[in-house]
Amino acid sequence: MENDKTLVSDQLILSKYCFDKLLKAIMNKFNNKHKVDFISDSQLFGFANYDPLKPSLKNEFEQITKGYINGKYLYTKNRELKQGKPIIRLNREYKYAFLNYLNYDRIESFLENEIFDELEMKAQLALIETAQSNEDFYYCCYYYGEDQKMNKGKLTIYNNWSNMEFRFVYFDENDIKSEYVFYGDIKISEDLMFMHTKYVSNNIKKEGANFVFFVGKSTSTERNYLIGTYSGFDKYNRTIAGKIILKKFASKTEMENEFSTRQINPLLTQELKGKRIIIESHLPSISSKISNTSPFASLFSNLSGDYQFKFHGDSEDFHTLELSIDSLNYNISSKNPDVIIENDIVKLINRGQNAYLDFEVLGVSYIQKVSIYIKMYYLIKPENDFSGVYSGVDFNNNPINGNVEIKYSKQS
Structure with a gap:
């Protein structure tokens, strides 16, 4: 892991002497x-009854960070200095603003140009070295996002897996990039890691x-990939x-290189x-307006029952499956104990005119x-056997399709 704590760690720790020089x-x-x-x-720090149209450090820093700066926080740091506090701590956004305002990208650059007292320099470098004992960890995240597109984000984890920063990038129709930043805390309980952001x-x-x-029983840092869920807006x-x-x-540079390109490994896209x-x-206002499929709920209830499917192909042979759709969960199950149904889908399509069943067979x-695909009116008042059409894959992995004869009965 990289140990450059200058701008990416959660805090920058400065001696009273160095913070005085910085300010x-x-x-x-x-x-x-x-x-x-x-x-x-x-007015200087930008809090209370200051005039936002007049110069202030708050305004200057917000132009640098492109985000919110708390003027009272700036004032508090100045007051800590005047009160003689030996150590001044600058949080993530503020250390970037303080240094960047002076055109420094690293605290070491500032020290080289502004601190000439050898003892004070040694004391400050010792503080930095102590802070660097906590490693940062760098991840790119991948997810299926807005507009049915694959998206990337970058995650930096600080302070022994206590704090994190998520950054997500979106591109509009003109390929203009916009970035969204989330900050949060990390909690690890049992085998799971929880992140709550603002x-x-x-x-x-x-x-x-x-x-x-x-994350399992091992430490989080041992895993090259972590899989989970997100929820939000x-x-x-x-x-x-x-x-x-x-x-x-392995480093911030490698993460940034991956984040800078819009290409995504097809393996991740597939997943x-x-x-x-x-x-x-x-x-x-009413249940039938929950979604555009809600008005067809009464038709959906007709899908439960017992089915016998006879699949016909190019030859005169046919193949039979006997299945059930339960009336509580609308799951598809096999009547043959040696056959298992997996990844089943039961739904109405075309404004309730057709039933769509999709599943995989194990066994x-x-x-x-x-x-x-079945016409729905056959299932509303079933009197005789009826038919539908199918497409699928046989046990030799050959694509197949044709007509399917259907015997249907309501479950008692």
Whole structure:
């Protein structure tokens, strides 16, 4: 793991001497830029009844971070210095703002150019070295996102798996990039890792997304991949949930290189495509308006029952499956104990005009995978045997299709 804690760790720890030098350098640049004769603390740091249209460090720093800066936090750090506090701690967003305002990207660069007292330099470097004992960990995350597209994010984990930062990128129709940032805490319980995040909007912290990953009995750092779920909201303000995969990288540079390209390993796409739940943002007044399929619920109830399917192909031979759809969960099961039905789908399509059954067969069966289409009116008042069409795969992995004869009876 990389140990460059300058801008990516959760805190920057500075001695009183070095923070005093840092703040004085910032004030010199601010005064030279704005030529102010007198400025109150509230206006300088940007809190209480300050004027947002006049110069303030809050405004200057927000232009750098492109996010919310708490002016009272800046004032508090200045007060800690004046009160003689020996160690000053700057949180993640603020250390970046302090250093970047002076055009430094690393605390070491600032020390080399601004600190000339050897003893103070040694003391500050010792603080940095102590902070570096906590490694940071870097991941790219992959998920099936908005507009039916694969998306990437980058995750940085700090402070011995206590805190994290998630960044997600979206591209619009003009290929213009926008980035969303979430901060949060990590809790590990039993075999699971929980992440609860917040984000800043209009200078207010708001609830963000939640993530749960399986980590097993080993330590989290031992795994190159972590698989889990997310829940939250998308860029269209819809409630969403889905599957997400994390891939670990040895350094921040490697993570950034992966994050900078829009290419995604097809293996990950195969695992994630379609693994997403979207709940539209509306409030139905009656149950039939929950979704566009709700009006057909009475038809859906006709799907439960016992079925005998005779699958016909190109030859005169046919192959039979006897199945049931239960009336409680609408799961498909086999009447033959040696045959197991997996990954079954039961639903209405075409505004309730057709029934669609899809499933895989595990066991001794000619049919291994099949999709069946049935006209719904045959199931509303079944009097005689009827037929449908099917397509699927046989036990030799050959694509097959044809007509299927159906015997149907309601379960008693």
